Amino acid sequence: MYPELVERGVKSPESERCGDCHRDIYHEWKNSPHARSFTSTAFKEETNDYQFTFCLGCHVPETIFTDNRVEPRKVNPAEGVNCNSCHLNDCKLSGPTPARGPHPISERNPFYKTSELCGKCHVSTFKAWQESGTSGNKKTCQDCHMPAIQRKLIQDDPWQKIYPKREGKQHVFSYWNLKDHTSLIMSFIKVIDSENTIEGTLEIENTSVPHSVPTGDYGYREVVVTIEIHDKTGHVINSQKESLFVEMSTALKYKEKRIIPFCFHCDEDEWIVKANMVRTSFHGDTDIPLAEVVYKP
Amino acid sequence: MYAKVKELNRKTTFRLMIFSLAAVGVVIFTFFITVIRPNYPQYCAKCHDTITFHNSCKKLSGDVPCIDCHTHENRGTRVMAVEMRNEHCTAEPCHPFHTLSAKTSVYKSIKPFQHKTHMYEITENFKLKCTSCHSNLKGKKHFEIDERTCNICHFVNTQKPMYTQDKKPNAECTVCHGHIEKTKEIYGKTFQHDVYEENEKVHCADCHFQAVQGYGEVDKRNCLQCHSNSSDKSQSTADLHDIHIDKHKTACTSCHASIKHGTIQAKNTIYEGNNPESIHGNTQVQNLIMMGQGGKGVKGEPDPMYLATLNCSACHKDEQSFTNVAPEVCNNCHTKGFDKILSEQMDFTTSRMRLLKTLLINAKRQHNATDPIIQEAEVNYNIIREDGSLGVHNIKYIKDLLDYSIRNAKQVTGQDTFSYPDKQEVISRPSPDEHQFPANTCIDRCHANYMEYRTIYQGKIFRHNTHSPNQRLECNQCHNNDPVNMETHGRLIIQKKDCGACHHKRTDKVLVHPLSSKDNENLGKSLISPNYPLLKKGSGAPASERKSLNEEGCLRCHADVRDYINGNLKNIIPKIPDWMSNAVSCTDCHKLELNGYSFKTVREYCIECHNPDYGLLYDAWKETLDSKAKQFRKNNINRNIQDLLKQVQSHGMHNFRLSQMFLRSMEQ
Numbered sequence: 001m002y003p004e005l006v007e008r009g010v011k012s013p014e015s016e017r018c019g020d021c022h023r024d025i026y027h028e029w030k031n032s033p034h035a036r037s038f039t040s041t042a043f044k045e046e047t048n049d050y051q052f053t054f055c056l057g058c059h060v061p062e063t064i065f066t067d068n069r070v071e072p073r074k075v076n077p078a079e080g081v082n083c084n085s086c087h088l089n090d091c092k093l094s095g096p097t098p099a100r101g102p103h104p105i106s107e108r109n110p111f112y113k114t115s116e117l118c119g120k121c122h123v124s125t126f127k128a129w130q131e132s133g134t135s136g137n138k139k140t141c142q143d144c145h146m147p148a149i150q151r152k153l154i155q156d157d158p159w160q161k162i163y164p165k166r167e168g169k170q171h172v173f174s175y176w177n178l179k180d181h182t183s184l185i186m187s188f189i190k191v192i193d194s195e196n197t198i199e200g201t202l203e204i205e206n207t208s209v210p211h212s213v214p215t216g217d218y219g220y221r222e223v224v225v226t227i228e229i230h231d232k233t234g235h236v237i238n239s240q241k242e243s244l245f246v247e248m249s250t251a252l253k254y255k256e257k258r259i260i261p262f263c264f265h266c267d268e269d270e271w272i273v274k275a276n277m278v279r280t281s282f283h284g285d286t287d288i289p290l291a292e293v294v295y296k297p
Numbered sequence: 298m299y300a301k302v303k304e305l306n307r308k309t310t311f312r313l314m315i316f317s318l319a320a321v322g323v324v325i326f327t328f329f330i331t332v333i334r335p336n337y338p339q340y341c342a343k344c345h346d347t348i349t350f351h352n353s354c355k356k357l358s359g360d361v362p363c364i365d366c367h368t369h370e371n372r373g374t375r376v377m378a379v380e381m382r383n384e385h386c387t388a389e390p391c392h393p394f395h396t397l398s399a400k401t402s403v404y405k406s407i408k409p410f411q412h413k414t415h416m417y418e419i420t421e422n423f424k425l426k427c428t429s430c431h432s433n434l435k436g437k438k439h440f441e442i443d444e445r446t447c448n449i450c451h452f453v454n455t456q457k458p459m460y461t462q463d464k465k466p467n468a469e470c471t472v473c474h475g476h477i478e479k480t481k482e483i484y485g486k487t488f489q490h491d492v493y494e495e496n497e498k499v500h501c502a503d504c505h506f507q508a509v510q511g512y513g514e515v516d517k518r519n520c521l522q523c524h525s526n527s528s529d530k531s532q533s534t535a536d537l538h539d540i541h542i543d544k545h546k547t548a549c550t551s552c553h554a555s556i557k558h559g560t561i562q563a564k565n566t567i568y569e570g571n572n573p574e575s576i577h578g579n580t581q582v583q584n585l586i587m588m589g590q591g592g593k594g595v596k597g598e599p600d601p602m603y604l605a606t607l608n609c610s611a612c613h614k615d616e617q618s619f620t621n622v623a624p625e626v627c628n629n630c631h632t633k634g635f636d637k638i639l640s641e642q643m644d645f646t647t648s649r650m651r652l653l654k655t656l657l658i659n660a661k662r663q664h665n666a667t668d669p670i671i672q673e674a675e676v677n678y679n680i681i682r683e684d685g686s687l688g689v690h691n692i693k694y695i696k697d698l699l700d701y702s703i704r705n706a707k708q709v710t711g712q713d714t715f716s717y718p719d720k721q722e723v724i725s726r727p728s729p730d731e732h733q734f735p736a737n738t739c740i741d742r743c744h745a746n747y748m749e750y751r752t753i754y755q756g757k758i759f760r761h762n763t764h765s766p767n768q769r770l771e772c773n774q775c776h777n778n779d780p781v782n783m784e785t786h787g788r789l790i791i792q793k794k795d796c797g798a799c800h801h802k803r804t805d806k807v808l809v810h811p812l813s814s815k816d817n818e819n820l821g822k823s824l825i826s827p828n829y830p831l832l833k834k835g836s837g838a839p840a841s842e843r844k845s846l847n848e849e850g851c852l853r854c855h856a857d858v859r860d861y862i863n864g865n866l867k868n869i870i871p872k873i874p875d876w877m878s879n880a881v882s883c884t885d886c887h888k889l890e891l892n893g894y895s896f897k898t899v900r901e902y903c904i905e906c907h908n909p910d911y912g913l914l915y916d917a918w919k920e921t922l923d924s925k926a927k928q929f930r931k932n933n934i935n936r937n938i939q940d941l942l943k944q945v946q947s948h949g950m951h952n953f954r955l956s957q958m959f960l961r962s963m964e965q
Binding site: 045046048051052054055123124217218220222240241242243245247248249250282 | 834839840841876879880881885906907908910913914917918921953954957
């Protein structure tokens with residue numbers, strides 16, 4: 001049944017077809033960056049209206065299962081990285097879990113649990129992950145970016161009624177939902193208040209993100225560490241910013257600690273120093289908090 | 298008786314015969330004396346021994362008897378005619394008119410003389426005879442031409458000007474004077490007379506002072522030299538000429554005052570102080586300045602225009618007051634562009650005079666006004682002011698005077714004088730002379746005010762003084778100095794890489810701007826880019842701080858590129874900055890070659906920081922911008938768009954999104 005779901009080339013199916021049954025996953029994906037990989041304004045601009053075709057391989061992949069460069073899909077480019085991009089393997093729809101279904105299936109494929117899968121496109125992040133050592137508790141990409149969830153694989157009636165709930169993965173592919181605030185730790189090492197000058201050092205540490213922060217090869221990726229001194233009413237008296245970029249070799253590597261010295265002039269008697277780390281966009285309009293710390297004397 | 302008579306008759310006959318023979322002899326002798334001998338000029342020359350014939354007269358027809366020409370007048374035998382009709386001269390064996398007309402004769406160094414152009418009725422009743430010119434008025438040679446006669450005809454100041462047969466005023470220089478191959482060295486430049494001959498705007502009188510002196514007027518008292526009473530005679534010029542020239546031979550100079558013509562020798566007497574009133578009323582100061590004299594403390598040289606014997610009127614065309622000079626007047630003789638020099642010289646002198654005046658006021662307030670240095674400066678100030686040309690009459694001299702006086706006045710008032718940077722600190726030092734910079738002559742006279750030039754170079758104001766004298770660059774290190782071809786003269790010959798040889802050079806030394814009154818804000822700042830060591834990527838310094846330090850030097854010249862990266866352009870709202878504008882500094886992508894001044898290709902650093910895909914991206918950007926910009930440039934003549942396209946082509950890569958926006962808007 002449904003042999004068209006494993007077609008390639010111009011007959012490659014739309015993801016909506018997958019979404020007929022895999023409704024939850026479809027909706028997760030639809031809101032994920034993978035679904036916007038082609039339509040995002042930035043990508044459109046940066047590729048000169050899609051004229052720079054060498055970007056399309058990863059942004060609109062037909063399938064990542066290839067030994068050569070990933071080739072772009074010929075249809076539905078607006079879907080970006082769609083279901084078949086990752087799940088179409090050797091003319092079967094593959095996945096890590098046990099499965100039964102009306103289309104060719106390759107179940108319990110362990111490859112889907114490895115970071116190498118993501119590394120097909122996210123080359124340098126995967127490389128950084130590989131190089132970050134092999135300590136036991138090192139997480140894979142999926143551990144963080146596809147949070148685990150207990151649910152049925154399909155949601156359409158009537159088949160879902162007979163489908164068991166299993167541990168699955170949310171297809172959000174993002175740090176949006178990262179609730180873990182222990183991966184990146186900030187702490188004030190020392191703060192000295194002398195003659196209206198507050199001097200000190202802030203330590204930032206990447207304890208358990210097994211790639212640099214920020215990471216990646218493409219697009220604008222900046223993490224900003226802001227240290228602010230507030231007066232008692234909460235107004236910012238002074239601030240200092242430090243940007244982290246991969247390209248500038250200032251990204252915070254796995255297990256790396258970094259000291260950021262700061263020095264503020266402050267006439268107030270009561271003050272607090274706050275530091276936060278955010279993943280920011282180029283225009284600074286979508287800041288995603290990564291860590292925060294407050295120092296009260 | 299018969300015999301007696303016969304004897305007597307024989308005696309008588311004999312006597313009679315002897316007497317008759319004697320009589321015949323006397324008759325023959327008398328005939329010889331009166332008829333034959335006068336046919337030999339020697340006969341006349343016995344008394345008129347001051348007369349010599351022109352040799353050619355003798356060659357043609359043997360000795361020409363005086364009486365061939367000087368026939369008897371019908372007023373008694375003793376009067377020989379001094380006047381002679383043309384027919385006497387133009388007779389076939391002598392100078393027939395057709396042979397005279399056929400050839401030209403050489404007279405002095407003027408154009409070949411032609412008889413035929415002088416033998417017609419020039420004005421009413423005024424026609425020259427041979428003897429009008431060949432009149433032996435001057436002395437030795439019998440047919441000598443008196444130059445004064447030529448001058449009177451050619452330059453006489455009449456109400457009815459005389460014209461040549463081809464309708465040229467006969468006083469025009471070119472009627473007689475042709476091509477003159479004369480050269481003159483003036484301060485290393487060669488003046489060539491022939492260059493100016495062809496220039497229609499240059500008049501001979503612009504340089505040749507008072508080539509005609511006198512008016513050739515007729516004073517009635519001259520009549521009394523010959524006539525006892527002239528009042529009742531006809532006063533009409535035509536009649537007078539008819540009587541005196543055509544009917545009789547009267548020298549022109551007998552009636553007309555003589556006219557001098559020629560170059561005034563012995564320098565320009567016009568400038569010689571002995572009789573300035575004869576030329577212009579009060580031009581002594583101007584004369585002094587032009588000669589490079591009159592000021593104090595500086596040994597001056599004459600202005601090149603003075604050496605070229607330029608007449609005041611060459612520039613002062615304004616005949617009312619002689620004070621207004623239109624700058625374009627320079628272009629009459631010189632090539633286009635010299636009009637700018639005039640105002641430049643005036644601007645320079647004006648500002649320097651203002652400075653000197655202020656200094657003098659301060660100096661007098663602080664010190665005794667009788668200080669010789671102050672007095673000297675004041676004399677210089679006054680003479681320059683009195684000259685009134687604001688430097689134009691002798692810019693080099695006035696410049697030297699001003700420099701000298703300003704330097705002195707500054708010393709007196711204790712103001713710092715300009716000092717050149719330490720020799721180790723400047724990059725190129727072609728000349729050791731501290732006070733002569735640049736050493737070539739460009740700034741002596743023409744580009745006097747070059748330090749004030751506000752040249753736009755690549756969208757920036759280029760300051761000459763920071764390069765020369767401050768960095769001791771010579772004009773010709775950057776500019777073409779072709780003295781002949783004014784099209785190319787002054788064009789930039791320096792290339793980007795030459796600028797880079799200084800500006801991009803790595804050095805441990807901080808190159809600083811030397812003292813310069815207008816550039817104090819730059820004191821101690823890096824002159825060149827960048828002030829090493831560079832802050833490397835990931836060095837721990839905050840990104841913005843690192844960036845601004847690394848770029849400080851670059852932005853001195855390339856601020857427009859930074860504006861482009863930041864999307865910070867005029868009329869472009871909102872700003873469209875490039876992604877890399879936040880943290881990437883110029884030196885992250887533009888890295889020097891080993892030679893220390895040219896740059897490696899950027900592409901490899903795209904790959905180094907990012908990955909090989911960015912090399913492809915670099916190529917794609919470049920190709921897109923190049924092809925689009927070229928295409929639009931071809932099809933568009935709007936100047937604003939052309940300027941924009943130029944920017945896109947030159948540094949569009951620095952902000953691809955902005956460039957894209959420009960190109961897209963043009964497409965629409």
